[in-house]
Amino acid sequence: AENMLWGGRFTQGLDPLMVQYNTSLPYDRVFWKQDIAGSIAFARANTNSGILTAQEFAEIERGFKQIAQEWQTNTFVAKENDEDIHTANERRLGEIIGKDIGGKLHTGRSRNEQIATDMRLWLRDELRLIESHLSDLIKVSIARAEKDIAYLMPGYTHLQKAQPVRWSHWILSHATAFASELERLREVIRRVNKSPLGTGALAGNCFNIDREAMAKELGFDGLLYNSMNAVADRDFAMETMQWGSSFMLKISRWAEDLIIYSSLEFGFVRLSDAYSTGSSLMPQKKNADSLELLRGKSGRAFGQMAGLMCTIKGLPTTYNKDLQESVEPMLDHVKTVSDSIQIATGVLSTLTVIPEKMIAALAPEMLATEIADYLVRKGVPFREGHHISGRVVALAENTNVPMDTLSLKQLQEVDARFDADVQACLDYERAVELKDAIGGTSKRAVLEQTAVLKNLL
Ligand code: ARG
Numbered sequence: 001a002e003n004m005l006w007g008g009r010f011t012q013g014l015d016p017l018m019v020q021y022n023t024s025l026p027y028d029r030v031f032w033k034q035d036i037a038g039s040i041a042f043a044r045a046n047t048n049s050g051i052l053t054a055q056e057f058a059e060i061e062r063g064f065k066q067i068a069q070e071w072q073t074n075t076f077v078a079k080e081n082d083e084d085i086h087t088a089n090e091r092r093l094g095e096i097i098g099k100d101i102g103g104k105l106h107t108g109r110s111r112n113e114q115i116a117t118d119m120r121l122w123l124r125d126e127l128r129l130i131e132s133h134l135s136d137l138i139k140v141s142i143a144r145a146e147k148d149i150a151y152l153m154p155g156y157t158h159l160q161k162a163q164p165v166r167w168s169h170w171i172l173s174h175a176t177a178f179a180s181e182l183e184r185l186r187e188v189i190r191r192v193n194k195s196p197l198g199t200g201a202l203a204g205n206c207f208n209i210d211r212e213a214m215a216k217e218l219g220f221d222g223l224l225y226n227s228m229n230a231v232a233d234r235d236f237a238m239e240t241m242q243w244g245s246s247f248m249l250k251i252s253r254w255a256e257d258l259i260i261y262s263s264l265e266f267g268f269v270r271l272s273d274a275y276s277t278g279s280s281l282m283p284q285k286k287n288a289d290s291l292e293l294l295r296g297k298s299g300r301a302f303g304q305m306a307g308l309m310c311t312i313k314g315l316p317t318t319y320n321k322d323l324q325e326s327v328e329p330m331l332d333h334v335k336t337v338s339d340s341i342q343i344a345t346g347v348l349s350t351l352t353v354i355p356e357k358m359i360a361a362l363a364p365e366m367l368a369t370e371i372a373d374y375l376v377r378k379g380v381p382f383r384e385g386h387h388i389s390g391r392v393v394a395l396a397e398n399t400n401v402p403m404d405t406l407s408l409k410q411l412q413e414v415d416a417r418f419d420a421d422v423q424a425c426l427d428y429e430r431a432v433e434l435k436d437a438i439g440g441t442s443k444r445a446v447l448e449q450t451a452v453l454k455n456l457l
Contacts, residue, residue: 003081004081004083004087005081005083005087005090005091019080022083022321023082023083023084024083024084024085024324024327025078025082025083025084025085025088027327027328027331028084028085028115028118028327029071029078029085029088030122030331031085031118031119031121031122032067032068032071032076032085032089033068033071034117034118034121034122035085035086035089035114035118036064036067036068036089037121037218038114038117038118038121038197038218039060039064039089039090039093039105039114040060040061040064041197041213041214041217041218042105042109042197042198042209042214043057043060043061043105044057044213044214044217045198045209045210045211045213045214046107046108046207046209048210048213049207049208049209049210051104051107051108051207052104052107056101056104059097059101060093060097060101060102060105062096062097063092063093063096063097063102064089064093066096067089067092067093067096070092076088076092079091084111084115084324085118086111086114086115086118087111090102090105090106093105107207108200108205108206108207108209109200109205110200110201110202110231112200112201112202112231112318112319113196113197113198113199113200113201113230113231114197115323115324115327116196116230116231116233117195117196117197117218119236119237119326119327119330120192120193120194120195120196120220120236121218121219121220123192123236123237123240123330123334124189124192124193124219126334126338127185127188127189127192127240127334128189129338130185130334130337130338130341131182131185131186131189133338133341133342133345134178134181134182134185134247134341135182135457136341136342136345137175137178137341137344137345137348138175138178138179138182138453138456138457139457140345140348140349141171141172141174141175141178141348141453142172142175142450142453142454143349144168144171144348144349144351145168145169145171145172145175145446145449145450146168146447146450148167148168148171148353148355149166149168149443149446149447150355151166151167151168151353151355151358152164152165152166152167152355152358152359152362152428152429152432153165153166153167153170153268153358153359153361153362154358154361154362154363154366155169155170155441159260161361161362161363161365161366162366163366163369163431164362164366164367164428164431164432164441165432165441166432166441166443166446167268167353167355167358168446169441169446169449170257171348172446172449172450172453174250174253174254174257175453176449176453177250178247178250178251179453179456181243181246181247181250182456183456184243184246185243185247188239188240188243190221191235191236191239192236192239192240193219193220193221193222194220194221194222194223194224194236195211195214195215195218195220195222195223195224196224196230196231196233197211197214197215197218197220198210198211198214199211199224199227199230199231200227200231201231201319202227202228202231202232202318202319203227203228204227205227211223228317228318229318231318231319232315232317232318232319232323234308234312234323234326237308237326237329237330238305238308238309238312240330240333240334241301241304241305241308241329241330241333242305244301244305244333244334244336244337245298245301245302245305247337247341248294248297248298248301248302248336248337248340249298249302251294251298251340251341251344252294252295252298254294254344255291255292255294255295255344256291256295258271258288258291258347258351259288259291259292259295262288262291266357266361267354267357268353268354268357268358268361269351269352269353269354270351270352270354271286271288271290271291271347271350271351271352272347272350272351272352273286274346274350275288275289275290275291275343275346275347275350276288276289276290277289290343290346290347291347293343294340294343294344297336297340298340300332300336301333301336301337304329304330304332304333305329305333307329308325308326308329308330311323311325311326312326359428362428363402364396364402364403364404364405364426365393365396365403366428366431367403367404367425367426367427367428367431368389368390368392368393368403369389369431370425370426370430370431370434371385371388371389371392371422371425371426372385372386372388372389373385373425373434374422374425375388375389375415375417378417378419380417388414388415391414391415392406392411392414395410395414403426404426408420408422408423
């Protein structure tokens with residue numbers, strides 16, 4: 001270990017398994033760009049406060065340009081003692097520009113602030129991409145809702161046929177939930193994008209570094225104001241995963257609905273081949289694997305969130321190596337969420353809707369509420385109307401005929417207040433169009449919802 005970057009006080013080498021156990025370079029190398037940008041900003045700030053000469057800064061910048069080139073072209077060669085991205089980059093800098101100048105880069109700096117800076121920068125950019133993917137999902141939902149506005153389907157509670165609704169209304173029920181997630185995500189990004197750089201190992205920087213200038217150079221939106229918190233804080237990763245978990249929960253329910261709707265028994269929708277797979281044994285099979293993976297991967301995303309929270313929960317103030325364990329779950333979580341959003345968008349935009357199957361699944365009993373409402377319009381108290389309508393449903397059930405084929409005479413035997421105009425109530429389109437108050441399933445109310453969502457994008 002004496003030849004490690006921190007090896008001055010060590011006389012013995014690391015156990016070989018310990019080397020592997022300790023190293024984070026295999027995954028934190030994804031931060032190479034952020035790490036270099038942070039180092040250049042740091043060196044520039046140290047130059048402006050007189051710690052480095054302009055000449056030294058130029059050398060450091062030149063070295064990092066080459067290192068960036070090496071990462072970019074996949075020619076960066078990791079060495080055995082490269083523990084993490086920070087030591088790897090600094091070691092290479094020394095090789096390129098010489099240790100005399102390279103050795104000055106780390107003046108007043110700690111890897112504790114570096115890793116926090118790298119993760120936040122990386123996450124900020126990823127979350128901005130996710131924000132645009134999520135907007136796309138909502139846009140595709142809106143477009144589909146507008147195009148398919150004519151289709152009616154059964155709306156369910158308890159997965160029992162409840163009342164007819166527009167298919168578009170179902171789409172927007174989920175899109176509205178996604179829109180809440182979009183708003184939450186924007187909040188999260190605001191807090192992720194704060195700079196820990198210039199806080200040292202925990203106590204702060206003693207070389208008068210200009211933290212504001214560094215934050216500005218790196219595109220941060222303000223500073224973290226307590227150095228001990230700045231190096232200990234993993235809220236940005238935790239909050240991201242809490243957000244991601246909340247989103248995955250939503251997309252999982254969306255997927256579950258579509259799994260049901262795409263089953264042969266329902267047949268409301270058909271998944272595009274691009275998002276389905278077959279069976280190795282049963283030739284007829286076309287499985288909704290994309291949707292099942294959306295449902296399945298949500299469990300994995302929740303696990304990563306819970307794992308990180310357990311890692312952090314009992315830690316003493318401030319930096320502890322446990323925090324390195326926040327990196328991998330965060331990387332995987334973000335990829336899972338990002339991919340999931342794009343898959344969902346693809347599924348929805350390529351889905352075939354089968355409106356005849358939706359109509360065929362509507363049942364006259366779903367209009368029982370319409371009969372109660374009909375009686376209400378004749379002055380019958382709703383409770384009583386509900387009861388009478390229930391007796392009509394029972395009559396149809398007992399005589400084994402669809403409710404809408406009962407004769408006026410039969411209805412009048414249930415209650416004398418039924419008139420010939422009751423027939424008009426037994427119409428799905430009419431039932432749907434009557435739900436015209438804000439948020440309802442009438443054409444007007446549904447299109448109004450798309451307008452509200454568009455405002456958010
Ligand atoms: N690889 C470390 C991490 O991911 C960087 C910080 C190391 N700091 C330290 N004091 N050993 O957390």
